[in-house]
Amino acid sequence: MVKKVGFVGLGIMGLPMAGNLLKVGYELCVYDVVPTAVEQAVAQGATAAASPKEVAQNSEVIITMLPSEAIAEQVILGSDGLVEGMAPGAAVVDMSTISPIGAKKIAAALKEKGLNMIDAPVSGGDVGAKEASLSIMAGGDEATFQKVLPLLQKMGKNVNLVGDSGAGQVSKACNQIVVGLAIAAVAEALVFAKKNGVDPAKVRNALLGGFAQSRVLELHGQRMLDRNFTPGGKVHLHKKDTEIAVEAAKQLGIYLPCNALLSQLWNSVTAMGGSQWDHSSIVKCLEMLSNTEVTPG
Amino acid sequence: MVKKVGFVGLGIMGLPMAGNLLKVGYELCVYDVVPTAVEQAVAQGATAAASPKEVAQNSEVIITMLPSEAIAEQVILGSDGLVEGMAPGAAVVDMSTISPIGAKKIAAALKEKGLNMIDAPVSGGDVGAKEASLSIMAGGDEATFQKVLPLLQKMGKNVNLVGDSGAGQVSKACNQIVVGLAIAAVAEALVFAKKNGVDPAKVRNALLGGFAQSRVLELHGQRMLDRNFTPGGKVHLHKKDTEIAVEAAKQLGIYLPCNALLSQLWNSVTAMGGSQWDHSSIVKCLEMLSNTEVTPG
Numbered sequence: 001m002v003k004k005v006g007f008v009g010l011g012i013m014g015l016p017m018a019g020n021l022l023k024v025g026y027e028l029c030v031y032d033v034v035p036t037a038v039e040q041a042v043a044q045g046a047t048a049a050a051s052p053k054e055v056a057q058n059s060e061v062i063i064t065m066l067p068s069e070a071i072a073e074q075v076i077l078g079s080d081g082l083v084e085g086m087a088p089g090a091a092v093v094d095m096s097t098i099s100p101i102g103a104k105k106i107a108a109a110l111k112e113k114g115l116n117m118i119d120a121p122v123s124g125g126d127v128g129a130k131e132a133s134l135s136i137m138a139g140g141d142e143a144t145f146q147k148v149l150p151l152l153q154k155m156g157k158n159v160n161l162v163g164d165s166g167a168g169q170v171s172k173a174c175n176q177i178v179v180g181l182a183i184a185a186v187a188e189a190l191v192f193a194k195k196n197g198v199d200p201a202k203v204r205n206a207l208l209g210g211f212a213q214s215r216v217l218e219l220h221g222q223r224m225l226d227r228n229f230t231p232g233g234k235v236h237l238h239k240k241d242t243e244i245a246v247e248a249a250k251q252l253g254i255y256l257p258c259n260a261l262l263s264q265l266w267n268s269v270t271a272m273g274g275s276q277w278d279h280s281s282i283v284k285c286l287e288m289l290s291n292t293e294v295t296p297g
Numbered sequence: 298m299v300k301k302v303g304f305v306g307l308g309i310m311g312l313p314m315a316g317n318l319l320k321v322g323y324e325l326c327v328y329d330v331v332p333t334a335v336e337q338a339v340a341q342g343a344t345a346a347a348s349p350k351e352v353a354q355n356s357e358v359i360i361t362m363l364p365s366e367a368i369a370e371q372v373i374l375g376s377d378g379l380v381e382g383m384a385p386g387a388a389v390v391d392m393s394t395i396s397p398i399g400a401k402k403i404a405a406a407l408k409e410k411g412l413n414m415i416d417a418p419v420s421g422g423d424v425g426a427k428e429a430s431l432s433i434m435a436g437g438d439e440a441t442f443q444k445v446l447p448l449l450q451k452m453g454k455n456v457n458l459v460g461d462s463g464a465g466q467v468s469k470a471c472n473q474i475v476v477g478l479a480i481a482a483v484a485e486a487l488v489f490a491k492k493n494g495v496d497p498a499k500v501r502n503a504l505l506g507g508f509a510q511s512r513v514l515e516l517h518g519q520r521m522l523d524r525n526f527t528p529g530g531k532v533h534l535h536k537k538d539t540e541i542a543v544e545a546a547k548q549l550g551i552y553l554p555c556n557a558l559l560s561q562l563w564n565s566v567t568a569m570g571g572s573q574w575d576h577s578s579i580v581k582c583l584e585m586l587s588n589t590e591v592t593p594g
Binding site: 177209256 | 432434454455457460467470471472474475476479481486490494503507508509512542561589
C-alpha cells in the first residue's frame, strides 16, 4: 500500500486534488513554483519540498498536474527533476494534459532507468477536482495502474485504464474532440433557432428528450441561454487540447475535418478576448457572425 | 374529441404510425401512391380513399408523412389535394420533414381558407415509429395543438409545442444539426484512437462516464465498433435535413460552419455508395481518408 505521495503542480486543479488525498490520510510532500499555493497545501497537512527532486526523494508515487508539456517534461526529466530523486520502482502519475507522443516519450525515458509512469489526464474541471468526481483516463502497465488506482479513486469517480503509455492522453484528446464539437453543435442549433424566430430555450428542452440528448446540450446549452460564461472549462485549455489532436493527426495521418474547424472556432473566441471564458462561449463567435444572441424567448 | 383521422403517406414511418392510431380505435381513412402500402393499412382496419381530397372529406384531422417538401405541398395544396376536401376548421398535421419556410408557406395558404396546420416532424426513426416512442417537435397555434395532441401522444413519447408555424421544422433542423455533428465527432474520436494504437471500444467506454456522454456516443459509437450500418436513420434523409439547415442559413444569414462541413461529409458517404446506410456510416469516409477502421482492439 502506497502511503508517501508526492504532488507537483498545485494550481486550480492540483490543489483541490492534493487536498482530497490529504483528507484521507496520505502523507503528502509537495512542490510548486508559486509559494502561496504551497502554503495552502501545507496548511492542509502537506510537507513542502525545495524541488521536484526532493519531492521524489520522499515519495513512492509522485503525481504531477502541470499546465503544459514543456513544464511536465522539465519537472519529470529536467535538472532537479523527479527522475533525479526517485527510488527504483517508484512511479510518476502525470495527470497533466499533454500530447500522446510526449507522454510516451517521458514514459520511455523513465523506463530506461527502471522507473514507471502512468499518464492519467482528467475531465471534469475544477468542480470535479474539488468534489473528487473527475473522469480519469489512464495509460500504462497494469501493475503500476493497480498500485496507483487507490490514489486515483480518491480524486475521481470514473477511472479507466485504456491501454499502454499514451493511451490516457489519446482518450483525453478523444474526449475533447467529442465535447468541443458537441458545444459547437449546440451553439449552432441555438443560433439557428433564434434567427428563425423560435425560442432557443424551448428547442433545447424539446431536443433533450430525444436522440440529440447529451450532457453538453443539458449543461452548456443552459449556460448559453443564461449567458453564463464564467468558467468551468476555459477556452484556452480546450483550445490547447484541440491543438494536441490537430498536431497528432498531422503526424499520424488522421483525417479530422471537424476537429480542425473546431480549432478555428477557438481562435475566433480567443480573438474576441475569450481565452479565460468558459468553453461554452464558442456560441459568441457564431452569434457575432449571425448578428443574434441566443437569449430565451 | 377527434375520431375520424386521415393519413397520407404510408411509408417506412407512416405505416407503423397509422397502425398505432388504428390500435387505439381511431377511424382511419388513408391514401398512398403505393397500393401495397394501402392494402397493409386496410388489413389493420383503415379505409382506403382514392385521393388526398377524398381522405380530407372523411376526416377531422389529416396526418401527412411524406418524403419531400414538393410532395407535401402537392398532397396538401395541389389538385385533388387535402385543401379541396377539408371542412371548415379541419386541421392538417404535417409530420414530414420539410423546410421551416415551406411549412410556414403551406400553413399560411391553409389559414387563408380557414384551415389549420401543425408542423410536427419527428425524431426516432422507424423503431420509434413502431414503438410509438417518437420525439415530436410541433409548431402552430395552441388550440389546434391541443386538439391534435391526443393523436400525437399515440405516436410519440416526447411531444413539444415549440412555437408558431414552422417552429417544429426549425426544431427538427436543430435536432439534426446536433445529432449529425455528434455522429461526426464520435467518428473522429474513434478514428483518432484507433490510429493512435488505442482500442476505440475502451475509449468509448471511458468517455461514456464523463462530460462527453451522449446518446449518440452510446448507440452510434457502438454501431461503428460493430460495423453495423443497417439503418436506422438513413444517410440520404439526414443529408436532406442538413441541407434544409444549410439552405435556411443561406436565406436568413446564419453562420453554421460545422453544419456546412457536415453537409460535405454526407456528400462523401453518398459518393461511397452509402445513401441507404445508417447515418453512423459517416465514420467510413473518415476511415477511408485515414487508412484505418475502428474495429475494437
